[in-house]
Amino acid sequence: MVHAGSMYVIQKTERTVIELLLENGITGLGETWGTPEAYALTGRFAKGWIGKDALDRHALRDATLGKSGYDNRNGRNGLASFAGLDLAAWDAAARSLQLPLAELIGARRRESMDVVCTLPAAILDRAVTRKELTTHLDVLSNTKLVVQFAQDQVEKFGFRNFKLKSAAYSTEWDWKLLHELREAMPEARIRFDPNANYPPAVATELCRRLDDLGLEFFEDPTGELEAIARLKAAVKTPVATNMWVVRDEHLAPAIRRNAVDVVLGDLFMWGGIDAWRRMARTANVFGLKPALHSVYETGIATVANLHLASALPEVEYPNDAGLHFLTADVLAEPQVVRNGAMKLPGGAGLGVALDRAKLDALSVEAAVIS
Amino acid sequence: MAAPLAIAHTHVHSMRAASGKEVLVARVLAAGGAAGYGFTLNEDAAVARDMAAWDALARSKGVSLLALLGGSYRKSVKAEKDDYPCIAPDWPNFRKGILESRWNLLRIDPFAWGSVEIVQTLAASAASFELGIAFLAPNEHPWEFQYCAALAATVKGEDSKVIFRKAFQDRELRVKDEPGIGVDWASEPGFKEIRWQNPQK
Numbered sequence: 001m002v003h004a005g006s007m008y009v010i011q012k013t014e015r016t017v018i019e020l021l022l023e024n025g026i027t028g029l030g031e032t033w034g035t036p037e038a039y040a041l042t043g044r045f046a047k048g049w050i051g052k053d054a055l056d057r058h059a060l061r062d063a064t065l066g067k068s069g070y071d072n073r074n075g076r077n078g079l080a081s082f083a084g085l086d087l088a089a090w091d092a093a094a095r096s097l098q099l100p101l102a103e104l105i106g107a108r109r110r111e112s113m114d115v116v117c118t119l120p121a122a123i124l125d126r127a128v129t130r131k132e133l134t135t136h137l138d139v140l141s142n143t144k145l146v147v148q149f150a151q152d153q154v155e156k157f158g159f160r161n162f163k164l165k166s167a168a169y170s171t172e173w174d175w176k177l178l179h180e181l182r183e184a185m186p187e188a189r190i191r192f193d194p195n196a197n198y199p200p201a202v203a204t205e206l207c208r209r210l211d212d213l214g215l216e217f218f219e220d221p222t223g224e225l226e227a228i229a230r231l232k233a234a235v236k237t238p239v240a241t242n243m244w245v246v247r248d249e250h251l252a253p254a255i256r257r258n259a260v261d262v263v264l265g266d267l268f269m270w271g272g273i274d275a276w277r278r279m280a281r282t283a284n285v286f287g288l289k290p291a292l293h294s295v296y297e298t299g300i301a302t303v304a305n306l307h308l309a310s311a312l313p314e315v316e317y318p319n320d321a322g323l324h325f326l327t328a329d330v331l332a333e334p335q336v337v338r339n340g341a342m343k344l345p346g347g348a349g350l351g352v353a354l355d356r357a358k359l360d361a362l363s364v365e366a367a368v369i370s
Numbered sequence: 371m372a373a374p375l376a377i378a379h380t381h382v383h384s385m386r387a388a389s390g391k392e393v394l395v396a397r398v399l400a401a402g403g404a405a406g407y408g409f410t411l412n413e414d415a416a417v418a419r420d421m422a423a424w425d426a427l428a429r430s431k432g433v434s435l436l437a438l439l440g441g442s443y444r445k446s447v448k449a450e451k452d453d454y455p456c457i458a459p460d461w462p463n464f465r466k467g468i469l470e471s472r473w474n475l476l477r478i479d480p481f482a483w484g485s486v487e488i489v490q491t492l493a494a495s496a497a498s499f500e501l502g503i504a505f506l507a508p509n510e511h512p513w514e515f516q517y518c519a520a521l522a523a524t525v526k527g528e529d530s531k532v533i534f535r536k537a538f539q540d541r542e543l544r545v546k547d548e549p550g551i552g553v554d555w556a557s558e559p560g561f562k563e564i565r566w567q568n569p570q571k
Contacts, residue, residue, distance in 0.1 A: 055433060056441035058524070067528075097431045103374035104438070106487075251498045256469065274440050281494035286465060 004120040005165035006197035011127040013296035020088035028092025031300040032084025041081035046369040054089040079271035086272035095349035106311035114318035117159040121167040143177040158339035161189045168197030171206045189216040196223035229259035240264045242293040255286045266293040284314040291317035299331035330359045373423035376401035379569040382415045398422035404430035420485040425551045435551040442523040452533035459483045479506040502527025519543035520552035
């Protein structure tokens with residue numbers, strides 16, 4: 001599948017996979033972004049974790065990122081790299097305590113959870129340039145390819161929840177396509193995500209025109225926080241963000257500004273499980289809905305998100321998930337979507353194991369830090 | 371988030387403390403056999419039962435409450451006399467007060483608000499709004515100090531502490547890292563005299 005949206009057109013994803021070995025012999029699994037910056041930082045941070053207590057994650061965070069957002073000199077990459085190691089520490093700690101990760105986070109409340117199928121902005125047979133993409137979008141009849149793709153996903157996986165990516169190039173394309181999707185799948189929950197690439201006035205006008213379509217939410221129709229707050233005030237459909245409320249210090253201003261309805265938090269942007277859980281609790285106290293954002297992650301992060309959703313009653317929306325689009329994974333037991341949902345694995349920790357051969361086959365670089 | 375524990379049996383006992391005050395003490399037996407204890411000097415034993423479940427879980431895993439809640443931000447906690455009123459356990463008032471910037475420090479009586487989960491939710495909101503929490507030991511009982519110190523250790527705000535009303539000397543409370551919720555049960559002579567009921571076979 002070629003992913004097409006307003007930010008990029010891609011055909012592959014790269015991830016950093018982490019194995020964290022405790023002194024008691026137990027290994028925890030983690031994952032984070034696969035950019036060269038995140039990979040290098042993860043290795044650098046890991047050196048500082050040798051000999052530290054995996055159960056004292058607040059201390060690990062302070063030691064790695066500093067005590068404030070200002071202290072974190074590595075910005076989003078720092079938070080994401082920490083989050084990958086943090087996930088491995090949570091997994092190792094939960095395995096050591098013989099608890100499922102969901103229970104260590106809060107409770108194991110749900111065994112099966114609906115997940116969201118991403119729909120690319122356009123159906124392409126290869127990763128094309130922006131110019132080629134817009135040429136394709138100029139032909140409005142091409143929207144039917146996306147509708148057919150969505151129906152294929154229903155057929156194959158039973159999806160009931162969709163996220164339509166937008167290239168934020170043509171409001172007419174988006175308006176037509178969303179109406180066609182609604183007509184083809186009247187019961188489906190559909191979220192719409194232009195990644196804030198529509199200007200505020202254009203986005204507000206488009207969202208007003210889409211307001212009666214019964215979409216689940218508008219995800220980052222525009223930006224930044226002020227603009228999305230104005231848009232929210234102009235529509236009745238809920239408004240979500242994964243771009244303007246992405247770490248601790250963003251949450252209070254968003255609450256005060258009444259900027260969004262849904263904080264679609266990404267585990268890696270937020271900097272790990274503690275930060276995500278804190279966000280979910282605070283959001284809920286102040287009437288916002290937390291939900292789990294995801295891109296194209298391996299089974300490790302996909303399952304971590306399932307544990308979070310299972311553990312936290314504040315999470316009501318289905319998780320984003322892109323694992324079913326990947327042609328290969330690193331886990332021994334495939335994590336599959338059936339009837340539009342994924343099951344929470346049993347056992348301690350994440351409840352999953354690496355398949356070494358699969359990992360080796362996909363590896364482009366590896367490092368041992370001790 | 372009640373403690374993720376399969377509970378086999380719970381017993382709440384009323385005990386007279388050395389100070390003469392009545393203390394409700396709860397014992398939870400986990401399905402695996404581990405026992406945990408909780409307490410309150412209030413009339414509602416729900417806090418004590420919740421605390422006991424966390425204590426049982428922590429003991430059964432051989433770790434402290436801190437470890438189950440994500441670790442500690444500090445190894446010792448200040449305890450100071452404080453006369454400002456605590457925030458009543460009332461979520462709408464809490465939300466309003468936060469949004470009106472009514473407080474620079476959240477003064478919370480954890481025994482009035484309730485469970486560990488509620489305290490963690492308060493702590494999350496405090497962190498998001500860059501506030502510390504002052505946990506009130508409402509009766510200045512040693513167990514209250516110890517439990518409040520454990521909770522305060524898990525709160526991000528740097529000015530988090532334990533507060534009390536009477537003119538005791540300010541002190542620094544060490545945060546215990548032993549298995550359980552960090553309460554020294556043996557410090558109350560009446561505790562060992564409790565005759566716990568066991569589940570009927």
